[in-house]
Amino acid sequence: MPRTIGVIGAGQLARMMIPAAVELGLEIRVLAEGEGMSAALAAVQVGDYRDRETVLAFAETVDVITFDHEHVPQEILRELVDRGVPVHPGPDALLYAQDKLLMREKLSELGLPVPDWARVESIEQLDDFIAEHGGRAVVKTPRGGYDGKGVRVVAHGREVAEWFTALAEDGRGGALLVEELVEFRRELAQLVARRPSGDIAAWPVVETVQVGGVCSEVIAPAPHSAGKLADVAADIALTIADGLGVTGVLAVELFETTDDRLLVNELAMRPHNSGHWSMDGATTGQFEQHLRAVLDLPLGATGSRDDWSVMVNILGGPAEGALADRYDAAFAAHPTVKVHNYGKDPRPGRKVGHVTAGGDDLDDVVYEARATAAIFQD
Incomplete structure (x- = not known):
């Protein structure tokens, strides 16, 4: 079985793959765009992901390639495949995450609901x-x-x-x-993971809250989503994963319209902000599941550990100092909340971490998550 996973890109998604790999006894290596990035602790090479020689040299050191982002040029991806390097997701799928016009054309061809x-x-x-x-x-x-x-x-x-x-x-x-311009009631996200052999697993559909175009909060499962809505959301994502041949985690961002339809907004072929809740709130988190999928291992169960999980992003961070300077206050006031620090310097609007709370009362869980995140922001 392949055991060395290469991740192109060194942002927080790559960073959060590291503990999942360690727990599974896998080696993970990261091609970083620059020094000091979020996943620098696993970076074995610094270089430009748009440079053919850099990416080919990195691929020689690993068994399988996956991604922190979707921006590696198609010609490089296809050369990797031609050389026999397992690439997940592959270029034929990533094409539709790289180009929104092609994505809209393909989804329309598949008969899926889009604006x-x-x-x-x-x-x-x-x-x-x-x-x-x-x-x-x-x-x-x-x-x-x-x-x-x-x-x-x-x-x-x-x-x-x-x-x-x-x-x-x-x-x-x-x-x-x-x-x-879609009139929508709320935004949802449906995550699934697909193995190269075709097996697929879906997490509960979640509600996402955007602030200035950036995800601020995620509620899992989405309130009032049991039954038909959850079935339709999962069916849309499963159809996309199969129709595009996605391998690894796929996130499908959705609009729930005011006339009770679901429309596909965006796609991401990698772990996604809307799935961060699953690290602490699901039987199998999205980062472990992504690694299982790209290695073509059996997928884990995706059920929720609590009735409700709420993830709140830490956007910007403290005006002075680091997130860790606020640990005493946060941990003492909210001992049940999990904090994830991305190792980034605070900057207005930047995602520097997230927190996740879980429990059986949604109002209490929302309060715990928001109050903890607020401690890290000025």
């Missing part, structure tokens, strides 16, 4: 779409956007004129993705 959308190559085309959809729409850059970046709600095409210019200048063409 009304179009590919637009000019301000005039964008204005026509906006006029047809109530005077406002959501515009997204096809590549590179995350945590609210590369996404704007606009009323006029000229509001993203510089995006058309930038896309034309980088040689990829000037197309943007435009979508209807």
Whole structure:
């Protein structure tokens, strides 16, 4: 069995794979973009993930490749596969996480529910779409956007004129993705994990709360989700995982609309912020499950340990000092809450850690999680 896992990218997702690997007796090696990153304690090489020679050299030191992010160029991924390196998820799946236009096309082809959308190559085309959809729409850059970046709600095409210019200048063409501005009741996320052999396991659907385009809180399971809603969310994610051939963890972000539909918003083919609750709140956390999946091992059970789990991100951190300076206060006041420190320097809006609380009363669990997170923020 392969035992050395290579992770491209050294952010907090790679960092949280490390203890899962240690518990399973696996070796994990990280290709870091720079010194001092979140997963630096497992970094064996520092280099550019866009550089062919760097990635090929790193791949020679491991048995299987997986990712902290989806940004490794397709040509490098395909060369790894051609050389016989197991890559999970593979380039044929990652393609749809790297390009939102291709993702929308594929999901539509699979008959899955998505917002009304179009590919637009000019301000005039964008204005026509906006006029047809109530005077406002959501515009997204096809590549590179995350945590609210590369996404704007606009009323006029000229509001993203510089995006058309930038896309034309980088040689990829000037197309943007435009979508209807969905009237939604709340945002949900459905995580599943899929082995190369095809077995799939799904966690409970969760509710996510966004602040400024960044995930702030996650409630697991999503309140009032038992029954049909949970079944539909899981079926959507399972269909995507099979239809795209995803291996590893897949996160499907969803809108629950005001007319009781579920629409697919975004995809992530890696562990995801909306699944952090599972580290402490599920029988098998997403990071252990991801490692099992990429090694094609039997998947673990995904049931919840408590009636409710609530994860709250620590965004920004203290104005002075480090998160660890607040441990005394946090641990004394909230001894049942788990704290995860990403080893990042505090900075406004930056995800520097998260906390997770669990229990049988949702109001109490929400309070414990929020109050603990607040101790680490000024």
